[in-house]
Amino acid sequence: MAKSKCTSELIEKAQIEAEKGCTREAIANNIGISKQSFYTYLKENIDFLDAILKGEESCLKKVYNKYIDMALGNCTITETTVEQTDDGHKHVKKVTKQIPPHVGAQIFYLKNKAGMTDRQRIEIVESDLEKFADAGMQIGTEEDEDE
Numbered sequence: 001m002a003k004s005k006c007t008s009e010l011i012e013k014a015q016i017e018a019e020k021g022c023t024r025e026a027i028a029n030n031i032g033i034s035k036q037s038f039y040t041y042l043k044e045n046i047d048f049l050d051a052i053l054k055g056e057e058s059c060l061k062k063v064y065n066k067y068i069d070m071a072l073g074n075c076t077i078t079e080t081t082v083e084q085t086d087d088g089h090k091h092v093k094k095v096t097k098q099i100p101p102h103v104g105a106q107i108f109y110l111k112n113k114a115g116m117t118d119r120q121r122i123e124i125v126e127s128d129l130e131k132f133a134d135a136g137m138q139i140g141t142e143e144d145e146d147e
Helices: 008-019 024-031 035-044 046-072 103-113 126-146
Strands: 075-084 090-099
Touching (some): 024 035, 046 103
16 A cells, blocks of 8 residues: 655645634645545544644634734734935834724624624515505506596
């Protein structure tokens, strides 16, 4: 039986790529194997499967945490500028700015986690449908008579 090319180094590389958020096809490409080999390793090597799943979970957690930070306004950016003085010295200036809460992220969170909705539910019973249908038929008839 041929020795598997799925080494511990390959497994580690695959996990790192999964943690970056790469698709499974991109992971295969980035670690230098074919898509077919990738999916074969997933089926036949539990360590490879575990590495991919752990990497994907890690990436999901990072994205989720950033998303929560955006919704709550816990994000900052640091802008660095380099200014040169008259005497030739360079002065590095760093300014940290607070990013305000992102309303879209808040709405997304409320709809998907808190079960809120911005749609109204309207119940129409069958008898109402018949009334609407009859009214539509009468309106159509009146218009036809006007012509």
